[in-house]
Amino acid sequence: MRTADLTTASILILLGGVVIFDSLRIGIGWGTDGPRSGFFPFWLGVILILASAAIAWQAWHRSTTKAFVTREQLGPMLKVLWPATAMVILIKPLGLYVAAALYLGFYMRWVGRHSWLAVILCAIGVPLLTFVVFEMWFLVPMPKGPLEAWLGY
Amino acid sequence: MGIENLFHGFQIAVTPFNLVVAVLGITLGTIIGVLPGLGGANGVAILLPLTFTMPPTSAIILLTSLYWGALFGGAITSVLFNIPGEPWSVATTFDGYPLARQGQGGQALTAAFSSSFIGALFSIVLITFFAPLLAEIALRFGPPEFFAIQLLTFSSFIGLGGGDPLKSLVSIVLGFILAAVGLDIVTGQLRMTFGFVDLMKGFDFIVAVIGLFGVGEILLSVEEGLSFKGISTGMNLRVVLDTWKTLPRYTRTFVRGAFIGFWMGFKPGGATPASFMSYAFAKRFSKHPERFGKGELEGVVAPETAAHAAGVAAMLPMITLGIPGSPTAAVMLGGLIIWGLQPGPLLFTEKPDFVWGLIASMYTGNIIGVLMVLAFVPFFAAILRIPFAILTPLIVVVCAIGSYAVHNSMIDIWYMLIFGVVGYVFKKLDYPLAPLVLALVLGDLAENALRQSLIMSQGSLTIFMSRPISGVITAAALFFFLLPVLTPWWRRLRASPVPRKV
Numbered sequence: 001m002r003t004a005d006l007t008t009a010s011i012l013i014l015l016g017g018v019v020i021f022d023s024l025r026i027g028i029g030w031g032t033d034g035p036r037s038g039f040f041p042f043w044l045g046v047i048l049i050l051a052s053a054a055i056a057w058q059a060w061h062r063s064t065t066k067a068f069v070t071r072e073q074l075g076p077m078l079k080v081l082w083p084a085t086a087m088v089i090l091i092k093p094l095g096l097y098v099a100a101a102l103y104l105g106f107y108m109r110w111v112g113r114h115s116w117l118a119v120i121l122c123a124i125g126v127p128l129l130t131f132v133v134f135e136m137w138f139l140v141p142m143p144k145g146p147l148e149a150w151l152g153y
Numbered sequence: 154m155g156i157e158n159l160f161h162g163f164q165i166a167v168t169p170f171n172l173v174v175a176v177l178g179i180t181l182g183t184i185i186g187v188l189p190g191l192g193g194a195n196g197v198a199i200l201l202p203l204t205f206t207m208p209p210t211s212a213i214i215l216l217t218s219l220y221w222g223a224l225f226g227g228a229i230t231s232v233l234f235n236i237p238g239e240p241w242s243v244a245t246t247f248d249g250y251p252l253a254r255q256g257q258g259g260q261a262l263t264a265a266f267s268s269s270f271i272g273a274l275f276s277i278v279l280i281t282f283f284a285p286l287l288a289e290i291a292l293r294f295g296p297p298e299f300f301a302i303q304l305l306t307f308s309s310f311i312g313l314g315g316g317d318p319l320k321s322l323v324s325i326v327l328g329f330i331l332a333a334v335g336l337d338i339v340t341g342q343l344r345m346t347f348g349f350v351d352l353m354k355g356f357d358f359i360v361a362v363i364g365l366f367g368v369g370e371i372l373l374s375v376e377e378g379l380s381f382k383g384i385s386t387g388m389n390l391r392v393v394l395d396t397w398k399t400l401p402r403y404t405r406t407f408v409r410g411a412f413i414g415f416w417m418g419f420k421p422g423g424a425t426p427a428s429f430m431s432y433a434f435a436k437r438f439s440k441h442p443e444r445f446g447k448g449e450l451e452g453v454v455a456p457e458t459a460a461h462a463a464g465v466a467a468m469l470p471m472i473t474l475g476i477p478g479s480p481t482a483a484v485m486l487g488g489l490i491i492w493g494l495q496p497g498p499l500l501f502t503e504k505p506d507f508v509w510g511l512i513a514s515m516y517t518g519n520i521i522g523v524l525m526v527l528a529f530v531p532f533f534a535a536i537l538r539i540p541f542a543i544l545t546p547l548i549v550v551v552c553a554i555g556s557y558a559v560h561n562s563m564i565d566i567w568y569m570l571i572f573g574v575v576g577y578v579f580k581k582l583d584y585p586l587a588p589l590v591l592a593l594v595l596g597d598l599a600e601n602a603l604r605q606s607l608i609m610s611q612g613s614l615t616i617f618m619s620r621p622i623s624g625v626i627t628a629a630a631l632f633f634f635l636l637p638v639l640t641p642w643w644r645r646l647r648a649s650p651v652p653r654k655v
Contacts, residue, residue, distance in 0.1 A: 005582055012323060019330055022345045034608040037342040040600045041333045048326045051319050058319070068581060073376040080375050081574070084368075084549050088566050096557065100550045104543075112542020122543055130554060138203045140558050 004068035005059035012052040019045035076111075083107055095145025097127040159281055162509030165210055166517050174211050175514060178218025179522045183529075185219065186226020187536050191548055193223035193464075194480040194590070195367040198359045199555030201488050209492040210510040216488060217468070217511065218518045220481050221273070224464050225526045226533065228265040228457060233258055233534050241424040241460040244432040248445060248452030259392035261453050262530055267400060268407065268454040270523040272462035275411035276418065277515045280469050284501075284512065287473040291498035296605035297616050299474075301626035303599040304617075305633070306476055310588040312633030320584045328589040331356045332596020339604060351564050358593040360556045362484055364569040365586045367552040369576020371545060393527055396450075403454045406435050410455050414462025419470055419478055424463035431459030465515065472508060473498060476595065480587050483594040 023038030023045060030036070069077070087103035094102075105123030108114045114122075134140045135153070144153060165171070185196035197216050204212035227242040232249035245265060252261035294302075307325050311318045334345045335355030346352040410431040417427035435455035436445045445452045467478030468485075475496035477483035489496045494504060501508050526533065556569040576586060592599075610616035617627045 001582075004578070008578060008582055008584075012327070015327075015330075019345065022347070026342055026344065030612055031340070034339075035604050035612075037337040037340045037344055040603065041330060041344060044326050044330050044333070048323060048330065051322045051326065055317075055319050055323065069376070076375040077372050077577070080372060080545055080549070083546070085570060087549075088553065088570055091553075091566065092563065096554065100553070104546045104550065107546040108542050111545075112540055114540070114542060126547060126550070130550075134203075134554065134558070139206065140202050141561065142554065142557060143563065 001066045001068050002059050002062070006056055009052040009056035009059065013049050013056075016045040016048035016052065019048065079111055080107075083110075091143055093145060095148055096142040097131055098145055098147050100130070101127045158285070158505065158509045159513060161505070162511075162513030163517075165506055165510035166214065166513040171211055171214050171510075171514065172517070172521075174215045175218040175518050175521055176525070178215045179222040179225075179518065179525055182219035182222020182224075183226040183229075183522075183526060183533050184222075184536055186223035187229055187533050188544065188548065191551075192227075192366055192370070193220045194484055195363045195552070195555070196223055197481055197484045197488075198362045199367075199551060201359060201484065201491070202555065202558035204488065205491065209489075209494055209504075210507050212488065212492055213485065213507070213511050214514045214518070216485050217514060218522070220464070220485075221518050221522045222526075223481075224273075224461055225266060225269060225522055228269060229262065229526070229530060229533055230537065232261045232265060232453070234537060241428045241456070241463070243425070244428045244456035245453055245460075247432065247456075248447070248449050251446070251448035252450065252453065255448050257448070259389065260396045260450060263393045263396040263527065264400065264450050264453045265457045266523050266526050267397065268410070268457040269461040270519055271407055272411050272414050272458035272460070273465045273519045274516075276415050276462045276465035276469075277512070277519070279415055280465065280515070281512055284469060284473050284508075287469070288498040288501040291474050292502075294474075294498070294622070295620075296602040296609065297620050297623040298626065299476075300599060300602035300606055301617055301623040301630065302470075302474060302476055303595060303602065304630035305626050306470075306478075306595070307588065307592065308630040308633035310585065310591075312636035316583055316585050318637035320582070321588055324579070324584050324586065324589040325592045328592025329596045329599070331361070331589075332358075332593045333600065338597065339601065354560070354562075356568060356593065357559055357565065358590055359484060359487060359559045360565045360568050361572050361593055362480060362590055363552045363556050364572025365576035365579075365590065366480070367555075368549065368569060368573025369580060369586075371548055372573060372577040373580055375541070375545060399450070400454070403451055405438070406431075406451055406455050407458050409434055409438075410458030411462045414459035414464075415466045417459070418463025418466030424460050424467070424479065427463040428456035428460040431455040468515070471496070472500060472511065475500075475598070477591065480590045483591055487594060 019041050023042035026038040027036035028038040028042040083103055083106055087099045090099035090102065101123045104126055105119050108119045108122060109116070130142075134142055166175075181200070182193070182196060185191045186193070191199075196219055200216065200219060204215060207215070227237065228245055228249070230236045231242040231245040232253050235246050235250040237243040237246055249261045249265060252258065310325065311321045330345075332355070335343070335353050337344050343353060413431045413434065414424075414427045417430065418424055432445075432452060432455045435451050436442045439445065439449075439451060441449070464479070464481075467482045469478065471477045471482040471486055475486065475498075477486045486496050494500065494507065552569060553566050556565045557563070559565060579586060579589075606616050607613075616623075618624045
């Protein structure tokens with residue numbers, strides 16, 4: 001927990017530094033027509049650094065034995081995260097519907113160990129339903145790939 | 154003056170189309186409230202793109218109904234599954250779940266829904282009368298007053314939020330920084346883009362809401378292993394009627410809860426502390442405080458009344474001042490802008506149809522809502538029996554669709570994933586997420602109000618103190634900012650034996 005707190009605070013301090021650096025570049029003072037663009041972000045950066053430093057100081061002086069994440073917790077979390085990331089990568093070449101179908105099917109089979117019939121029904125049914133709702137009823141276009149093009153959409 | 158307007162509002166809200174919209178919204182909202190990882194805020198965010206083509210009044214009715222549904226849905230999971238769907242239903246689990254385990258789930262749910270309804274109704278009546286007054290006062294506000302209100306908004310997160318005040322501060326500042334990324338509309342300068350074209354558009358708060366609350370919540374909930382051990386509802390008409398007969402016993406609890414809820418609720422972040430506060434008060438004034446936590450019906454009534462009174466009260470600053478009181482209200486505010494409405498006090502004079510239609514729909518929405526959840530609880534509870542290996546990827550896909558639809562841009566889905574991981578880490582480290590979202594929404598408004606005020610005063614910060622209205626609000630804001638510092642000091646002062654003068 002302490003390591004995670006310290007790491008987060010350090011990242012936030014770094015971020016504050018970046019914000020201040022960029023604000024100084026565009027000017028933090030008084031321009032011809034009021035405060036310059038960097039005025040507001042500059043002070044935000046200052047507050048961010050001060051507050052994060054104080055959090056880091058608190059975390060340093062407080063010892064907790066509670067782990068930020070245990071191995072048993074991390075596993076299922078990553079099992080959601082990396083297939084989701086893979087789906088997002090696949091959206092570009094395949095379109096959202098096909099990527100969603102693959103993701104749904106993969107996760108159901110891999111984590112849930114559902115029967116192939118259930119997997120196929122869900123993986124095809126859900127994207128089909130979203131397609132009807134979004135593309136046909138509400139006319140909200142989603143990213144489409146070769147399959148939709150082949151079907152004429 | 155209010156009554157004719159309200160009557161006019163009912164004529165708008167009670168058209169067949171708008172009633173269908175309300176029923177649809179409540180159904181979806183309850184489902185969203187029941188599902189882990191989807192709550193009011195991201196449910197509204199995901200559905201927002203679907204309302205772009207609707208008339209604004211129907212659109213807001215859909216979104217507010219969704220919100221009422223989500224509020225009701227949260228009670229179902231709290232009572233039957235011991236899973237608080239929203240932070241403000243945590244207190245409901247204390248007595249709701251023990252009741253359900255004793256086979257009195259039906260009574261607990263009926264009490265929860267009825268108290269929600271009463272709490273909500275109380276706030277709606279107050280909104281009906283206070284909103285026009287507040288809007289009239291707000292018409293005279295200038296930039297310093299608006300900035301002072303923003304200060305008050307964020308100070309209450311720090312002073313009343315309950316968590317680590319420093320972490321609340323970091324959340325707020327981070328939200329403002331994210332809001333500042335991209336084009337500065339005042340000077341036309343690019344800020345913090347570092348030459349990346351994708352950063353020029355900045356970060357959309359809707360995507361942030363979906364990522365932080367939706368994906369982040371999913372990552373958190375699978376960590377727990379996600380096994381739902383639900384208890385059957387045991388709901389039928391007889392149980393409902395019998396429970397209703399016992400409810401008048403808790404009149405004092407209702408009144409107390411509703412007042413606490415409204416008072417806490419129109420300030421941001423109020424619903425959660427309101428529900429805990431109401432629970433604590435009910436316990437303190439009860440004749441049997443020892444029964445609390447073991448299955449006392451009053452322990453369900455108290456937090457639910459307050460939470461819903463607060464949830465509704467959060468709409469008051471949104472429609473009168475253009476400053477949302479909760480992340481959900483913030484997303485609706487974003488909707489208002491997208492539908493071409495200017496949120497703020499002018500809404501009452503320029504779009505009376507919209508405002509009064511909205512207020513009237515709060516009445517109809519909550520009435521329809523309470524009847525629907527009472528009738529269909531078993532159906533909604535059954536949703537959680539869908540295996541989580543289907544629910545989890547389904548929610549992620551829905552989140553991705555919602556993020557993409559806001560601007561039709563692929564980069565937003567990536568932001569959603571990143572915000573998801575950030576939300577996961579922040580939740581674990583107790584950084585509150587609501588202030589971040591609110592700051593992201595209000596960033597431009599707050600910055601412009603600050604700049605305009607400083608231009609008015611030639612750069613002097615005293616302008617916030619010297620004008621009467623903004624002076625009072627700023628003073629209140631400073632008090633809340635200092636509250637975390639003052640409280641321990643005050644406690645020490647009282648605890649230490651004070652030398653008495655003889």
